[in-house]
Amino acid sequence: xxxxxxxxxxxxxxxxxxxxxxxxxxxxxxxxxxxxxxxxxxxxxxxxxxxxxxxxxxxxxxxxxxxxxxxxxxxxxxxxxxxxxxxxxxxxxxxxxxxxxxxxxxxxxxxxxxxxxxxxxxxxxxxxxxxxxxxxxxxxxxxxxxxxxxxxxxxxxxxxxxxxxxxxxxxxxxxxxxxxxxxxxxxxxxxxxxxxxxxxxxxxxxxxxxxxxxxxxxxxxxxxxxxxxxxxxxxxxxxxxxxxxxxxxxxxxxxxxxxxxxxxxxxxxxxxxxxxxxxxxxxxxxxxxxxxxxxxxxxxx
Numbered sequence: 001x002x003x004x005x006x007x008x009x010x011x012x013x014x015x016x017x018x019x020x021x022x023x024x025x026x027x028x029x030x031x032x033x034x035x036x037x038x039x040x041x042x043x044x045x046x047x048x049x050x051x052x053x054x055x056x057x058x059x060x061x062x063x064x065x066x067x068x069x070x071x072x073x074x075x076x077x078x079x080x081x082x083x084x085x086x087x088x089x090x091x092x093x094x095x096x097x098x099x100x101x102x103x104x105x106x107x108x109x110x111x112x113x114x115x116x117x118x119x120x121x122x123x124x125x126x127x128x129x130x131x132x133x134x135x136x137x138x139x140x141x142x143x144x145x146x147x148x149x150x151x152x153x154x155x156x157x158x159x160x161x162x163x164x165x166x167x168x169x170x171x172x173x174x175x176x177x178x179x180x181x182x183x184x185x186x187x188x189x190x191x192x193x194x195x196x197x198x199x200x201x202x203x204x205x206x207x208x209x210x211x212x213x214x215x216x217x218x219x220x221x222x223x224x225x226x227x228x229x230x231x232x233x234x235x236x237x238x239x240x241x242x243x244x245x246x247x248x249x250x251x252x253x254x255x256x257x258x259x260x261x262x263x264x265x266x267x268x269x270x271x272x273x274x275x276x277x278x279x280x281x282x283x284x285x286x287x288x289x290x291x292x293x294x295x296x297x298x299x300x301x
């Protein structure tokens with residue numbers, strides 16, 4: 001096919017670059033770790049309500065002047081409702097923050113709607129359960145792919161998802177971006193999105209093994225990836241537009257969530273083409289791997 005794109009012709013270059021990014025991500029995760037948010041480390045959440053709308057940057061400046069520069073300020077639905085998160089378990093911190101902000105802007109009355117405390121033990125439990133849930137999801141995906149296709153496809157899919165997850169976590173670790181429950185939810189959503197792309201390509205590879213009987217594996221992958229390219233690009237670009245809108249207009253509360261999704265979609269689209277398919281090449285997938293074993297006389301009813 002003259003119109004087939006030779007994706008696998010540059011696989012060594014792409015995989016070399018991917019390996020460098022993976023090493024940087026792993027080193028950052030090992031030596032820097034993740035900047036866990038209060039959902040995981042514990043702390044106090046204070047919900048405030050203003051009579052008039054306020055600017056979050058103004059509130060951050062007011063808290064910084066009062067020695068509370070480590071507080072995380074986020075909007076809560078509307079411009080008059082604000083959530084302030086900070087480390088510590090002082091039950092009076094809500095009133096203290098309200099007094100500081102009220103003194104900085106007496107013309108805009110502020111009231112404390114609620115004060116919640118998340119203990120470090122609860123945060124650690126959330127972190128452990130979230131990590132366990134991610135591992136169980138990857139294990140279930142491998143079993144699903146092994147039953148639907150073949151175990152080599154399952155290895156390719158799981159390695160691709162590990163690649164995506166490590167790079168997303170590595171970016172958050174390298175730049176010190178807070179990692180909270182919303183980001184964890186985005187990582188899990190990214191896994192599902194990337195898996196969908198991988199299954200589309202794998203399904204076409206399996207189908208072309210039956211249709212194009214004289215085609216070798218690398219050529220089959222190039223043909224299959226080319227045939228699904230328009231669908232992949234259309235899905236990825238349309239999703240990126242939505243996620244980009246969330247990043248621009250979603251506010252601070254959705255920034256980490258949308259950033260993780262944005263990185264995951266870009267990386268996941270690439271890994272579906274290269275990491276997953278290169279794994280099939282390295283495992284030497286053959287047409288015979290997809291042919292069910294013949295039924296013997298003893299196995300017949």
